[in-house]
Amino acid sequence: MLMTTRASSSARRPLVSLTRWQWRSLIRELGRRGQGTREAGAFLLAPGPDSRRVAHVEYFDDLDPMCLRGNIEIEGQAFSKLWDICETKQLAVIADVHTHPGAAVHQSSIDKDSPMVAQIGHVALIVPHFATRRVRPRHVGVHRYCGGGEWDSWFGRDAVRRLSVRRWT
Numbered sequence: 001m002l003m004t005t006r007a008s009s010s011a012r013r014p015l016v017s018l019t020r021w022q023w024r025s026l027i028r029e030l031g032r033r034g035q036g037t038r039e040a041g042a043f044l045l046a047p048g049p050d051s052r053r054v055a056h057v058e059y060f061d062d063l064d065p066m067c068l069r070g071n072i073e074i075e076g077q078a079f080s081k082l083w084d085i086c087e088t089k090q091l092a093v094i095a096d097v098h099t100h101p102g103a104a105v106h107q108s109s110i111d112k113d114s115p116m117v118a119q120i121g122h123v124a125l126i127v128p129h130f131a132t133r134r135v136r137p138r139h140v141g142v143h144r145y146c147g148g149g150e151w152d153s154w155f156g157r158d159a160v161r162r163l164s165v166r167r168w169t
């Protein structure tokens with residue numbers, strides 16, 4: 001009984017947690033940067049690899065202005081900038097987020113084969129409709145890298161448990 005309780009409570013711990021203000025700002029920016037016609041995305045940084053609370057959002061096109069080409073192709077140099085930001089701000093990349101055109105938030109084969117950060121436990125969020133509509137966590141695809149090209153994926157209610165949008169700080 002105790003084991004069951006512990007297992008279920010750790011399963012409920014979110015993988016990524018943002019304030020409502022951060023979430024709205026993220027969706028608005030992704031929509032603005034994609035202009036309703038192309039994918040946009042960002043890295044989500046937290047105070048440490050074990051923290052789930054997003055402290056900083058770094059947009060792909062701020063790191064590499066040419067990366068939004070319909071799909072997203074980020075130059076290697078952008079990652080050096082990202083690691084510099086992590087070092088300067090003492091933060092770690094815990095997740096990335098990118099948009100897809102329709103309601104489907106499953107990973108494409110490219111998404112699966114090329115994780116932005118190929119670290120076990122890294123989370124990739126996929127937001128529908130190029131983030132041009134109001135997006136709630138239940139609309140988002142939550143994908144966690146398991147290594148070896150394998151991912152865990154959650155949708156709907158299961159995604160809500162793993163992506164927390166908090167009312168307050």
Ligand SMILES: [Zn+2]
Pocket residue numbers: 098099100107108111126
């Ligand atoms: Zn994708």
